[in-house]
Amino acid sequence: MHRRQLLRLTASAGLTLAVAPWLAACSSSSTSSPTPGPTGGAGPALPPASFAGYGPLGPPDANGLRLPAGFVSRVIATSGEEVAGTGYVWPPNPDGGATFDTGDGGWIYVANSETPNGAGGASMVRFDRDGTVVEARSILSGTSLNCAGGATPWGTWLSCEEFPGGRVHECDPTGVTRAAVRPAMGTFTHEAAAVDPGGRAVYLTEDVTDGALYRFVPDAYPDLSSGRLEVLVERGGERSWVEVPDPSGEDRPTRDQVPGTVRFDGGEGICFFAGSLFFTTKGDDRVWRYTPGTGALDVVYDGGGALSGVDNVTVSSTGDLYVAEDGGDMQVVLVSGERVEPVVEITGTTGSEVTGPAFSPDGTRLYLSSQRDPGRTYEVTGPWRHTA
Secondary structure: OOOOOOOOOOOOOOOOOOOOOOOEOOOOOOOOOOEOOOOOOEOOOOOOOOOOOOOOEOOOOOOOEEOEOOOEEEEEEEOOOEOOOOOOEOOOOEEEEEEEEOOOOOEEEEEEEOOOOOOOEEEEEEEOOOOOEEEEEEEEEOOOOEEEEEEOOOOOEEEEEEOOOOOEEEEOOOOOOOOEEOHHHOOOEEEEEEEEOOOOEEEEEEOOOOEOEEEEEEEEOOEEEEEEEEEEEEEOOEEEEEEOOOOOOOOOOHHHOOOOEOOEOOEEEEEEEOOEEEEEEOOOOEEEEEEOOOOEEEEEEEOOOOOOOEEEEEEOOOOOEEEEEOOOOOEEEEEEOOEEEEEEEEOOOOOOOEEEEEEOOOOOEEEEEEOOOOOEEEEEEOOOOOOO
16 A cells, blocks of 8 residues: 545535535646745745744643644544444544534534555544534445545535545545445546635546646536546646546556646645645645636745645635645644644654544634554644634
């Protein structure tokens, strides 16, 4: 298995959800070249302006997490063990995640399982309005290496399989309706997905060293059962989107079908905020911003600083990015304007990575996992910066 190769309105076709609007997770061409920021720091300011941060991390707490002052943690689930009071055994290798508002004051956290040979899938934990765990169950099974994905504005979870034959599966976070595979979204080494609701499109990353950035345009948004898969290309210094002739990739990988495809070194997490798409590439430790409205593509973090091994990413309601590390210091790192600083560190584990960062709908709780040794999912509560 590869090393770490990230969530309202009506249900998409074939899915009927008992889920209220999603509130949290991390969704014309330009002739300018990608603009990197200074090595080890942030580039162009992220929306909104930066802030003073949360302060230094303290010593490990009882759960082995280092947190800023005023924050507390609890363990939600551990791989191979029952999620307390639910009878459901949490699967191995928890990965990308997102939260969903249930409309009754509670919420659901969904997490993938990056496990091979048909033993992957996705699971959910439901919380009541005071944060008590009331249910846990599988929402997708029989799939492989479910890495990251993304939540849709209409309340579903897109679970992405990370291997050359990987596909996207659209899931009901409640687990009531059976998940549906979305072959039109391409067969390739999927990593993550994010929806641009204004552009009525889904953007997709690919976790290979010469991966592409994809855009899926549904025939009848938000129905993802059919549509056009496109790839970002650059020709003569001008970028544009070109349709992939064969999304199935049967005869040739999707990333190699269109001349001039822009290459990214290990596409990872992706999220959408305020008209911009933010995604990470692990091969060069970069955080990118793509603006669909203008076609501008730039680098907002260029490695060498507090963040290394960039992976899953989520965005808060205030526009601050939180990036999980694959290795590195096993941290979740804040990227806000010029500020790049750790906000959570998992200690006492080796050979693992941080996965699945996502905020609760009210913005006061951050969920994350250590994927291995053991697989464990945490909740960190405290004064996270968010809109009221």
